[in-house]
Amino acid sequence: MVNTFGTLQFTTKICIANTGTVVGPVEKDSTFADSFDEVLSLEAEKDETNEQAHARMIESACHWAAKKGHTQVDKVDVLIGGDLINQLSPTNFAARSLAIPYLGVFSACASSMESVILGCLLLESGNARTVLAGASSHHQAVERQFRYPLEYGTQKPKTSQWTVTGAGFSLLEKDLKNTPVVTHATIGKVVDSQQTNPLHMGAAMASAARDTIERHLTNTNSKMADFDVIMTGDLGNIGISILKEMFQDENTGVILQDAGAQFYGNDKFFNAGGSGAGCSAVVFFGQIYDQLKKGSFKRVLLVATGALLSPLTFQQGETIPCIAHAIECRMEKRG
Structure with missing residues (x-):
C-alpha cells in the first residue's frame, strides 16, 4: 500500500465481490429502484420499534451481499458498519444476530465509505480474506433523534432533505x-465551513466534499474527465449546486453527480432530496456497482459526505464539522 497525504493506493487487488441493498417502502419509487435487492412493505413490522426494524434491515442487506457473493455471512471474517442512531445501536444489534467479528464506525453519512476503506486495509494487510462493509439509516428513527418525531407534523424548509430508509453493504x-x-x-479531513443550520446539510458538507475530491485528483494525478462519474452522497440538490460552483471545471455538469439529489427524482415532497447513511450506500452498492459490473462505467469515484453534529452540539450553538471519505473503483477484466 502507498500512502500519499491521505490517499491510499492499494497494491493488492481488492474486489467488491457483490453487494446487498435493502430499502423501505417509500424508496420503491426512487430513481434507483431497479437496482435494489429488496423493498420492505413497512418501515417497521407489527410490535417492532423503528430501531429493531433498522437492525433487521442491516441483517438482510448483509445476507443479500453474502448470498450473491456465493458465501454465507457466518463465513465472513469481519463485519464493518455504521448508522446514525445513538451508539450505533441498530448496527450493534444486527452484529449481535450475525455473530461474526465486528467493527462499528461513525462518520455520519460518510460511514459507508469509511467502512469500505477499513475493510480494504484489512484485506491489504492479509489479516482478513472476506469483509462485509457498509452503512444504513432508517427514516423514522433518524427523524426522531435529530429533529422531531413524525407525529409532531412539523413543516420543513426547502433546504431540508429526507432521510432514506436503506441499508447497503458490500462483500470485499x-x-x-x-x-x-x-x-x-482518500481519507477525509474534518472541514468546518461555519454552517449552523441542521436543516441545510448540503451547504455544510459541500466544502468537505470539495477538499476530498481535490486531494484525490491531485494525489492520483487525475482530472475529472478521467472518470465516468464522480458521485457524492448526499449533498442534495442545493449542496451539489454549491459544490459544482466551487469547481471551475467544464466537466462538472455531467461527471459530478449526487446520490441524494437524484434519489427521489424531481418530487418536491422531498425538498432538497435524499440523505442518511443509507442513501449513498444503496446507490453506490446498487446502481453504480451494477454499471461497473456491466462495463458501462470503467472508472468511478464514490464520495460519501457526513455532518458530524449531534442534537446536543446543535443546542450548544456549535457549528457543523463535516467529513467526506472516497474510494476509487475500476472495472478490470482479469484472466
Whole structure:
C-alpha cells in the first residue's frame, strides 16, 4: 500500500465481490429502484420499534451481499458498519444476530465509505480474506433523534432533505475475476465551513466534499474527465449546486453527480432530496456497482459526505464539522 497525504493506493487487488441493498417502502419509487435487492412493505413490522426494524434491515442487506457473493455471512471474517442512531445501536444489534467479528464506525453519512476503506486495509494487510462493509439509516428513527418525531407534523424548509430508509453493504474479497476493484481511497479531513443550520446539510458538507475530491485528483494525478462519474452522497440538490460552483471545471455538469439529489427524482415532497447513511450506500452498492459490473462505467469515484453534529452540539450553538471519505473503483477484466 502507498500512502500519499491521505490517499491510499492499494497494491493488492481488492474486489467488491457483490453487494446487498435493502430499502423501505417509500424508496420503491426512487430513481434507483431497479437496482435494489429488496423493498420492505413497512418501515417497521407489527410490535417492532423503528430501531429493531433498522437492525433487521442491516441483517438482510448483509445476507443479500453474502448470498450473491456465493458465501454465507457466518463465513465472513469481519463485519464493518455504521448508522446514525445513538451508539450505533441498530448496527450493534444486527452484529449481535450475525455473530461474526465486528467493527462499528461513525462518520455520519460518510460511514459507508469509511467502512469500505477499513475493510480494504484489512484485506491489504492479509489479516482478513472476506469483509462485509457498509452503512444504513432508517427514516423514522433518524427523524426522531435529530429533529422531531413524525407525529409532531412539523413543516420543513426547502433546504431540508429526507432521510432514506436503506441499508447497503458490500462483500470485499481479493483477486477475483471480472469484478470491480477498489484501487485507491482518500481519507477525509474534518472541514468546518461555519454552517449552523441542521436543516441545510448540503451547504455544510459541500466544502468537505470539495477538499476530498481535490486531494484525490491531485494525489492520483487525475482530472475529472478521467472518470465516468464522480458521485457524492448526499449533498442534495442545493449542496451539489454549491459544490459544482466551487469547481471551475467544464466537466462538472455531467461527471459530478449526487446520490441524494437524484434519489427521489424531481418530487418536491422531498425538498432538497435524499440523505442518511443509507442513501449513498444503496446507490453506490446498487446502481453504480451494477454499471461497473456491466462495463458501462470503467472508472468511478464514490464520495460519501457526513455532518458530524449531534442534537446536543446543535443546542450548544456549535457549528457543523463535516467529513467526506472516497474510494476509487475500476472495472478490470482479469484472466
